Amino acid sequence: MRPHHKAAVLALAVLALLVGAPTHAAPPEAPSAQPTDPELARRALAELARGHEAVGRYADAADFAEQFAARYPDDMQTPDLLRDAYRIRVGLGQRDQALAVLDRLEARYLRRDPDQAAQIFWRRRDLLRGDHEHREHAIAYLKRHGKSGPQDLLIVASARVGQLQWQAACEKGSLNDLCISIQRPGGKTSDEGPRDRARMLRDRTRHHQRPRPPEPPTCKQATTPTLTVYPRNPKLAAEARRWLTEALELARRAPVAIPADDVPRARAYHDATAMAALHLADAKLEELLALPVPSGLRFASEPADRKQQRVREDSLRRLSKYLADTGALAQTLERQYAEIAASRTSPEATIAALTRLGQLAEYRAAALLLAELPAEIDAPPIVAAYCEAMLTQVQPLLAAAVAAHGRCLETSITTGHFTDFSRLSEQTLQTLDRRGWPELVEIFGTAQYTESRPETIGVVETPPHLSAVASDAASRE
16 A cells, blocks of 8 residues: 555544544545555554544543553553543543553553653552542552652652551541640630531530539630640551651662652652651650649748648649750750751741741740649739739740741742641731731721612713813914
8 A cells, every 4th residue: 555545544534533434435546455554553543542632522532542552552652642541531530540541551661660650650649539548559559669669759658658647646636737626715626617616506505504613723815725635546646657757767868869850749759758757746746735734733831831841842843844844845846847947848848847836835835824823822913913924934935936927927928838837827826916917807808799879970061182172272273
């Protein structure tokens, strides 16, 4: 068959399928008894896939691309056609078919290019639903491509498993990956939804509440939050720390080579390592927040009363131990969070670390303000003087919290990376420093449609430009 005959047959095949006509038309002057040309069939099938995509028949285009890959798995066009089919399946919302296309692509590169096969398998995460599927996928990647795949994906997968295990270990209440809830005066708790709030209000109106015993006197202020720390599942938490530590150790062993033009891959690596360090530091932050503030302190002492002396010594010992433990943990956490924030390799981790610095300072101040007053502090003037002195002591912590949360918002604005940590910092600033960080509704008001009202517009007897022309003519005369 002549070359122009082959081109004619190819064009007729594509055109016939697009318009729905039969594909057995013969080219001009073609020999009558000519066997089918395998090369022409291969080219025609590839052009059918591209042609259907060009005219918007995407499902058929994906079908022809997959048929081509099944018939010619070793052809040079197969990878590109399979990538086109994957893109089309994802766009059409055909999740199972898209995963099947990735399986074909992975099988093609499994022996020839293990790195490419590993990257294709890792792309399955874009189609997964829920934390359980993501965790199972990361574990499957480590088993299938952990030894042969790229080093950066090994680290990212290990960190991903650790992060998901860390989140699963918190079985009750969660605030930005911390296993805590916060109750601010006049507001709802951080982990309750509108339905929980409504149910609580209904219970209050239906049932007569029993009188509660009076709370012990404290120096609580109008902006002081009340924290509740929930214990994590010890087994899941230990597994999470093991995965996170392993990911950081792998990153420290040797430098990771990532192509310079693969920006998303480099960002994913830096995000994974920085967030792994953040979650390990979060374990110490929860340990600090869970430390009970000493209560029942008594510092009065009579020289002749040995019992009072023993009580005073015990109170001093417990208070000194609490301050020493919290001080040591706070210094370690400040150093770790500051290192994460200063790295600047991951905007997400930088914003999260700055938020954690603000939380650390604010929650330490809240613990002191919510501490039960010593027994000797009972008269109102003495209570006022004591709380005024306590506020003077915690003021640097509150100022540090405002500064850290402010840096978090500034970083979010600069980088254009606004996360849940940014929103938490914004809400905290609107509570601690309302004058410096007012809510948007206080600046711009509530968004609403303008009310319709009649307008009176006078009739224009002479258009302005005609008046100007008349005045010019009069001046010339």
